[in-house]
Amino acid sequence: xxxxxxxxxxxxxxxxxxxxxxxxxxxxxxxxxxxxxxxxxxxxxxxxxxxxxxxxxxxxxxxxxxxxxxxxxxxxxxxxxxxxxxxxxxxxxxxxxxxxxxxxxxxxxxxxxxxxxxxxxxxxxxxxxxxxxxxxxxxxxxxxxxxxxxxxxxxxxxxxxxxxxxxxxxxxxxxxxxxxxxxxxxxxxxxxxxxxxxxxxxxxxxxxxxxxxxxxxxxxxxxxxxxxxxxxxxxxxxxxxxxxxxxxxxxxxxxxxxxxxxxxxxxxxxxxxxxxxxxxxxxxxxxxxxxxxxxxxxxxxxxxxxxxxxxxxxxxxxxxxxxxxxxxxxxx
Amino acid sequence: xxxxxxxxxxxxxxxxxxxxxxxxxxxxxxxxxxxxxxxxxxxxxxxxxxxxxxxxxxxxxxxxxxxxxxxxxxxxxxxxxxxxxxxxxxxxxxxxxxxxxxxxxxxxxxxxxxxxxxxxxxxxxxxxxxxxxxxxxxxxxxxxxxxxxxxxxxxxxxxxxxxxxxxxxxxxxxxxxxxxxxxxxxxxxxxxxxxxxxxxxxxxxxxxxxxxxxxxxxxxxxxxxxxxxxxxxxxxxxxxxxxxxxxxxxxxxxxxxxxxxxxxxxxxxxxxxxxxxxxxxxxxx
Numbered sequence: 001x002x003x004x005x006x007x008x009x010x011x012x013x014x015x016x017x018x019x020x021x022x023x024x025x026x027x028x029x030x031x032x033x034x035x036x037x038x039x040x041x042x043x044x045x046x047x048x049x050x051x052x053x054x055x056x057x058x059x060x061x062x063x064x065x066x067x068x069x070x071x072x073x074x075x076x077x078x079x080x081x082x083x084x085x086x087x088x089x090x091x092x093x094x095x096x097x098x099x100x101x102x103x104x105x106x107x108x109x110x111x112x113x114x115x116x117x118x119x120x121x122x123x124x125x126x127x128x129x130x131x132x133x134x135x136x137x138x139x140x141x142x143x144x145x146x147x148x149x150x151x152x153x154x155x156x157x158x159x160x161x162x163x164x165x166x167x168x169x170x171x172x173x174x175x176x177x178x179x180x181x182x183x184x185x186x187x188x189x190x191x192x193x194x195x196x197x198x199x200x201x202x203x204x205x206x207x208x209x210x211x212x213x214x215x216x217x218x219x220x221x222x223x224x225x226x227x228x229x230x231x232x233x234x235x236x237x238x239x240x241x242x243x244x245x246x247x248x249x250x251x252x253x254x255x256x257x258x259x260x261x262x263x264x265x266x267x268x269x270x271x272x273x274x275x276x277x278x279x280x281x282x283x284x285x286x287x288x289x290x291x292x293x294x295x296x297x298x299x300x301x302x303x304x305x306x307x308x309x310x311x312x313x314x315x316x317x318x319x320x321x322x323x324x325x326x327x328x329x330x331x332x
Numbered sequence: 333x334x335x336x337x338x339x340x341x342x343x344x345x346x347x348x349x350x351x352x353x354x355x356x357x358x359x360x361x362x363x364x365x366x367x368x369x370x371x372x373x374x375x376x377x378x379x380x381x382x383x384x385x386x387x388x389x390x391x392x393x394x395x396x397x398x399x400x401x402x403x404x405x406x407x408x409x410x411x412x413x414x415x416x417x418x419x420x421x422x423x424x425x426x427x428x429x430x431x432x433x434x435x436x437x438x439x440x441x442x443x444x445x446x447x448x449x450x451x452x453x454x455x456x457x458x459x460x461x462x463x464x465x466x467x468x469x470x471x472x473x474x475x476x477x478x479x480x481x482x483x484x485x486x487x488x489x490x491x492x493x494x495x496x497x498x499x500x501x502x503x504x505x506x507x508x509x510x511x512x513x514x515x516x517x518x519x520x521x522x523x524x525x526x527x528x529x530x531x532x533x534x535x536x537x538x539x540x541x542x543x544x545x546x547x548x549x550x551x552x553x554x555x556x557x558x559x560x561x562x563x564x565x566x567x568x569x570x571x572x573x574x575x576x577x578x579x580x581x582x583x584x585x586x587x588x589x590x591x592x593x594x595x596x597x598x599x600x601x602x603x604x605x606x607x608x609x610x611x612x613x614x615x616x617x
Binding site: 050052054096099100103104105107108109111112113115116117119120123124126127238239240243246247250283284285286287288290291292293294295297298299302 | 362368370416419420423424425426427429430431433434435436437438439440441442443444445446448449546547550553554557558560561565590592593595596599600602603606607610
């Protein structure tokens with residue numbers, strides 16, 4: 001890549017570097033935005049192919065709890081624990097995903113099965129309260145500042161870490177976007193049977209994207225837990241957080257590379273802005289507005305903020321492949 | 333048999349009645365409009381608050397507060413349909429599901445804003461019946477009986493009236509019914525009202541047993557969806573049976589393990605069943 005081609009990315013790089021020079025509060029927001037952007041991107045990775053999972057809280061929970069449990073009980077470093085948690089989340093996803101794909105559990109049914117899965121993980125965490133602390137939550141054994149234990153009280157350093165993870169998520173998205181997986185999955189989303197008869201290995205492609213999506217979600221969950229240094233079942237798994245993931249990704253725009261990130265900026269910004277505006281007297285006010293906005297978004301702009309920007313953008317590209325009716329193969 | 337086990341089974345049976353009522357409303361709406369109202373349990377929550385405020389704040393007697401709450405829930409049902417579902421009736425079903433999901437956030441947060449996060453108790457204490465050494469909660473018994481009456485009334489309405497017949501007809505073939513002279517829009521609105529009303533009825537029964545708080549929907553919402561899918565989405569009879577299967581798993585599982593473990597068991601049972609029979613226990617492919 002020549003130096004000239006890098007110029008358009010300079011403002012973006014400047015924005016990403018900005019939190020390093022800001023106060024603690026803004027660094028805190030930046031870390032949260034980076035982590036949630038990763039998680040929302042991970043969800044949208046499969047969500048945009050009409051694999052609407054309402055249970056990503058399950059993988060978030062696995063990602064958050066497994067490294068902490070390993071650290072607290074056996075002193076295993078999160079550097080080992082996080083890959084293990086990701087593998088475990090992927091395994092869990094495949095255990096559910098394989099029969100789902102085999103039995104053609106799609107649409108509503110897929111959404112509701114995954115919803116149940118998120119709830120299972122929540123209840124398992126609550127029920128095994130001897131090791132997880134149940135509803136009261138738990139903390140990783142603190143050792144102060146330690147990269148080995150991934151306990152980094154310095155916000156700027158953690159921001160760098162979260163930024164790297166987020167970029168890794170975007171890289172995965174880009175890779176999927178440019179590979180055959182994307183075309184295969186778009187055809188599956190349009191019509192599963194037709195895709196299968198055209199030679200697409202439906203089961204394999206679905207499981208591939210599921211593994212990528214859930215693994216990255218677990219990574220996000222692990223980072224979030226390490227950052228907060230506190231884990232609680234309701235914040236890390238279950239229906240509430242699962243729906244939060246879905247809606248943030250949708251409101252940002254799940255069909256664009258940066259859409260889920262826009263969703264994270266939008267939801268966290270809205271929440272903070274309204275909190276500052278209303279103070280803490282009106283708990284619920286921000287979410288009430290957010291809920292109403294969500295309904296409006298899904299009705300009027302199902303492609304989210306990023307979709308709207310792309311449509312109105314001055315440098316509107318010639319109509320590329322539409323999200324779900326691709327013109328992938330030349331008709332021969 | 334152990335008397336506590338018997339008690340667990342009876343309590344499970346009684347719980348099943350309310351769950352069956354909840355699943356009936358959701359299945360009716362899915363069968364007719366082809367939409368899953370993720371917000372369903374939050375409509376129940378709203379109606380529970382309605383009972384609470386009318387009874388405790390405005391001192392309405394329960395026999396007035398209950399019908400009022402049912403009417404409010406029916407009205408919410410109509411609003412859900414007209415404001416949220418109707419504009420996107422033609423788009424992908426999953427979008428409609430997600431739109432009602434946005435509404436879930438809205439109602440939950442609105443309740444938090446208006447009423448705070450405290451647990452509120454109706455303050456009506458019903459006696460506990462003792463029968464041959466068995467303790468049975470009277471409020472659960474009433475809930476069970478009313479739920480059954482509600483189910484039978486719904487069945488008679490669907491089977492015997494013109495409106496009911498048109499609702500069933502639409503659920504069988506959406507496209508053709510307009511040509512047959514059935515007003516689709518009106519049928520959808522009425523179905524939504526009935527669905528909302530059933531949520532209101534369930535709320536009246538639940539408010540006697542549980543404290544109200546803004547997040548109560550999350551505790552029995554997932555179970556209701558699970559029951560509907562287990563019975564086959566849109567299949568009211570299947571849902572009815574599934575409600576009792578799930579409530580027995582929760583009741584008996586709670587006796588042997590803890591109540592959370594029992595719920596985990598129910599959810600795992602659900603996931604396994606859906607992977608064996610994705611069309612539901614009574615569903616046809």
